[in-house]
Amino acid sequence: xxxxxxxxxxxxxxxxxxxxxxxxxxxxxxxxxxxxxxxxxxxxxxxxxxxxxxxxxxxxxxxxxxxxxxxxxxxxxxxxxxxxxxxxxxxxxxxxxxxxxxxxxxxxxxxxxxxxxxxxxxxxxxxxxxxxxxxxxxxxxxxxxxxxxxxxxxxxxxxxxxxxxxxxxxxxxxxxxxxxxxxxxxxxxxxxxxxxxxxxxxxxxxxxxxxxxxxxxxxxxxxxxxxxxxxxxxxxxxxxxxxxxxxxxxxxxxxxxxxxxxxxxxxxxxxxxxxxxxxxxxxxxxxxxxxxxxxxxxxxxxxxxxxxxxxxxxxxxxxxxxxxxxxxxxxxxxxxxxxxx
Numbered sequence: 422x423x424x425x426x427x428x429x430x431x432x433x434x435x436x437x438x439x440x441x442x443x444x445x446x447x448x449x450x451x452x453x454x455x456x457x458x459x460x461x462x463x464x465x466x467x468x469x470x471x472x473x474x475x476x477x478x479x480x481x482x483x484x485x486x487x488x489x490x491x492x493x494x495x496x497x498x499x500x501x502x503x504x505x506x507x508x509x510x511x512x513x514x515x516x517x518x519x520x521x522x523x524x525x526x527x528x529x530x531x532x533x534x535x536x537x538x539x540x541x542x543x544x545x546x547x548x549x550x551x552x553x554x555x556x557x558x559x560x561x562x563x564x565x566x567x568x569x570x571x572x573x574x575x576x577x578x579x580x581x582x583x584x585x586x587x588x589x590x591x592x593x594x595x596x597x598x599x600x601x602x603x604x605x606x607x608x609x610x611x612x613x614x615x616x617x618x619x620x621x622x623x624x625x626x627x628x629x630x631x632x633x634x635x636x637x638x639x640x641x642x643x644x645x646x647x648x649x650x651x652x653x654x655x656x657x658x659x660x661x662x663x664x665x666x667x668x669x670x671x672x673x674x675x676x677x678x679x680x681x682x683x684x685x686x687x688x689x690x691x692x693x694x695x696x697x698x699x700x701x702x703x704x705x706x707x708x709x710x711x712x713x714x715x716x717x718x719x720x721x722x723x724x725x726x727x728x729x730x731x732x733x734x735x736x737x738x739x740x741x742x743x744x745x746x747x748x749x750x751x752x753x754x755x756x757x758x759x760x761x762x
Contacts, residue, residue, distance in 0.1 A: 429566040430525065433706055434493050435501040435594075436699070437585055438486025438575030439556040441535035442511045443691070445729055447477040448540060465540060465548050479729060482518045484535055484556070485575030485599065488692050488732060489699035492721070493573070494522045496703040497738045501567055503527040505555040505581065507534035529563025531555055539691060547689070559584045569594045573702055574615075575695070576601035586614055595620040597702040599694070605631035609653055621658040621705065622650075623698040629661050647671045648757060658711070660718075662697060670701070670715050671757055677712045679719050680751040689729040696735055697722035707738075716750050717741055 453464045467473055490502040502524050506512035511534035519526055538550040557579035564584070572594050577585050589596065598619045600612070605628040609616060612632075616622070629646045630637040633653070643661050650659050651673055662668045667680045700721040704714035721736050724744070728734040736744065 429568060430501070431499075432501045432525075432567060432569040433498040434571040434573055434702070435503055435527065435567060435569040436486055436490045436493060436573040436575070437503045437588070438489065438573075438577060439484035439535055439553070440482065440487045440502075440504045440506055440515050441484040441537050441551070441556070442514055443481050443483035443537050443539060445477075445479040445481070445539045445689075445691075446475045446541065448473055448475060481732065482515050483537060483691070483732075485695050487515060487519065488695035489573055489575060489599075490519065490524045491522050491732045492696055492699035492735050493703050494524050495735050495737050496700065496707070496741070498703055498706060501525045501527045501569065503559075503564060503567075505532075505557075505559040505563060506530045507532050507555045509534055511536065527565045527567055528559060531563075532558065541689070547691075553578070557581050561587055564588065568592075571595045571597065571620075571702065571706055573597045573599070573699060575599050575698075576604055578603070589615065589618045597621040597623060597698065599623045599698040600628065600632075602628050602631055605629075608632065608634055617655055619654075619656050621660065621702060622654065622656045623660040623701065624662075625694070626661055626663040643669050644676060644755070647676055651757060658705075660698075660701060660715075662694070668697065668715060668719055670711055672711060674757055675711075675754055676757055677715055677752060677754045679712075679715045681719065682723055682748055682750065685723050685726060687726045690726060691729075692732065693722045693725045696725040700741070712752050712754065713745075716745055716752060719750065720745050720748070 453466045455462045486502055486504040490500050493500040502519060505528050506515055508530050512530055516526060533554040535554040535556045536552040540548045559581035561584050574585060596619045626643055627637050633649055643663055647659060658670060658672055660670045667678055669676055669678050697718045701714050701718035704717045721741055724734045724736050
């Protein structure tokens with residue numbers, strides 16, 4: 422892989438999103454819980470004015486763009502990553518990791534690469550300090566020539582989001598979109614230009630409520646959310662995840678539901694959502710039926726959940742297929758507009 426593409430290359434999937442250098446820091450910080458009549462909040466606390474020693478430090482690459490690019494590459498798909506890196510040593514670290522996975526970098530370099538610190542407490546809860554850096558400043562002039570069968574788009578903000586919209590306006594590839602909660606809170610009307618081009622929308626239940634302008638605390642059933650989203654959106658597929666309750670995918674007529682495997686021991690949650698969304702997209706690219714694609718997506722996400730880091734335990738296609746075969750998942754299906762109890 423080189424940083425420059427001299428002629429237009431064709432990919433099975435190009436992922437557009439952020440790139441960061443992530444620092445996972447284990448500390449002996451305390452977890453403080455505050456309960457009121459209406460709220461429950463957990464806080465990681467550090468003594469003021471003291472030096473807190475880090476027990477263990479792990480440095481990896483992160484960000485929705487590079488996480489999903491690695492996922493696609495390990496599934497055996499020809500993959501490009503489009504994003505904005507800084508003109509610094511952290512960018513070289515990211516690029517070296519992409520090269521190792523045979524992923525082409527199709528973006529630009531300027532400023533400072535995105536950076537985050539993940540603070541883990543004694544109870545494995547975490548807080549993240551995130552610096553967006555160059556991620557918000559992807560310009561049309563940064564984009565190297567390419568064509569692709571599929572786009573996978575994770576959360577992009579500011580100038581980068583405007584560039585993504587321009588790319589979609591002039592491209593014909595199918596689109597998978599995994600927005601952040603911040604983007605979902607803007608609602609359908611503000612995201613309409615992008616959503617109208619989306620083939621597969623992949624969100625969690627909180628983001629689904631935000632997109633519809635609903636109160637998350639109402640605990641509206643996911644099946645109802647799928648019905649309401651289908652009435653508003655033109656997407657071919659809509660997926661909603663809801664933690665221990667599992668994941669759902671709808672094709673406008675049928676809802677497929679998968680339950681998590683019961684023996685999963687969660688080590689760290691960073692990157693699990695990226696693994697789920699990209700694996701579902703990759704399985705669709707490879708021609709799997711919806712329930713099988715859902716099973717593959719959940720299996721790869723569960724692999725990531727059991728280890729620290731967003732990429733370390735993303736599975737290859739062969740390993741993923743073997744895992745799915747070895748551990749059958751409870752899957753069910755219902756008509757979309759069936760009554761919900």
